[in-house]
Amino acid sequence: MDRIKLFAPATVANLSCGFDVLGCCLDGVGDEMIISKNSKQKLRITKIIGQNLPLEVNANVAGVSAEALLAELDEKQGFDIEIKKNIKAGSGIGSSAASATGAVFGINKLLGEPFTTNELIKFAMEGERLASGNAHADNVAPALLGGFSLVKSYEPLEILSLPSLPELRMLILHPLIELKTKDSRSIIKQNVELKKAISQWGNLAALVSALYTQDYNLLGRSLKDEIIEPVRSILIPYFDDLKALASANGALGFGISGSGPSVFALCKGDGVAEKVKSEFQEFYQDKNIDFDLHLSKINSEGIKIIN
Numbered sequence: 607m608d609r610i611k612l613f614a615p616a617t618v619a620n621l622s623c624g625f626d627v628l629g630c631c632l633d634g635v636g637d638e639m640i641i642s643k644n645s646k647q648k649l650r651i652t653k654i655i656g657q658n659l660p661l662e663v664n665a666n667v668a669g670v671s672a673e674a675l676l677a678e679l680d681e682k683q684g685f686d687i688e689i690k691k692n693i694k695a696g697s698g699i700g701s702s703a704a705s706a707t708g709a710v711f712g713i714n715k716l717l718g719e720p721f722t723t724n725e726l727i728k729f730a731m732e733g734e735r736l737a738s739g740n741a742h743a744d745n746v747a748p749a750l751l752g753g754f755s756l757v758k759s760y761e762p763l764e765i766l767s768l769p770s771l772p773e774l775r776m777l778i779l780h781p782l783i784e785l786k787t788k789d790s791r792s793i794i795k796q797n798v799e800l801k802k803a804i805s806q807w808g809n810l811a812a813l814v815s816a817l818y819t820q821d822y823n824l825l826g827r828s829l830k831d832e833i834i835e836p837v838r839s840i841l842i843p844y845f846d847d848l849k850a851l852a853s854a855n856g857a858l859g860f861g862i863s864g865s866g867p868s869v870f871a872l873c874k875g876d877g878v879a880e881k882v883k884s885e886f887q888e889f890y891q892d893k894n895i896d897f898d899l900h901l902s903k904i905n906s907e908g909i910k911i912i913n
């Protein structure tokens with residue numbers, strides 16, 4: 607095999623109570639990537655469609671992630687990477703993670719899988735380091751593994767896959783403003799009040815329990831964030847109104863997707879998700895805000911080969 611085409615999915619990180627440790631994978635939106643072997647003994651980003659992103663390998667998240675993998679193997683084989691960006695950079699649904707995971711997943715396949723999918727996470731995290739100044743794993747892990755991922759620890763890196771619930775629908779509302787993860791991280795306070803930490807880890811533990819016990823109600827009640835959301839939500843137009851709309855129309859929970867500006871409404875079933883979608887649509891149209899909406903199931907497979 608000399609060439610591979612991939613679907614690299616969007617992801618939602620944090621899920622309110624799990625800043626930097628929790629994320630899930632979407633199936634409704636993602637990038638397409640083509641990775642092929644070349645005879646130049648060189649890694650090249652040959653084409654990026656849909657976004658104005660750097661082609662220089664060391665300035666591109668796909669490039670640095672791929673370089674990290676090749677360096678560990680001391681591999682001289684060259685590769686060409688083409689990226690069709692369907693996920694907008696700075697949208698908060700794992701745009702950099704999709705490109706980073708696509709590169710390492712594709713190259714690993716073409717090299718005969720020297721690494722397990724779980725082992726690829728640390729290389730893809732190098733892309734996140736470039737994009738945001740911090741090598742967080744809560745987008746790249748679910749993009750690679752599918753479903754829900756929990757970062758049990760960063761040092762040493764240990765990632766757990768959690769079960770999903772079949773009727774979950776993730777609605778993403780993306781106000782069309784670009785918010786760089788780096789900037790959105792820079793405003794977070796570095797110290798957490800004990801009272802807030804207690805509430806946060808209680809919710810995170812309850813969310814994990816809800817996934818194992820298939821308890822939609824508990825899952826919804828666990829989607830709370832007392833630490834990051836109050837700070838970041840001021841960057842998102844009409845955040846509180848959207849949250850109230852989501853709740854009034856039956857969403858299980860609502861929060862910031864990753865570092866924003868996208869927000870998510872997690873719903874049970876298509877009916878509720880469609881209702882929340884049309885409410886969000888009407889609301890933002892009324893306010894004259896440009897937006898994208900993506901409605902997705904939880905993608906249990908993660909990144910995949912498409913031909």
Ligand code: HSE
Pocket residue numbers: 619620625626627698700742744745787790791863864865
């Ligand atoms: N956990 C990261 C953050 C995710 O919130 O900054 C970025 O998508």
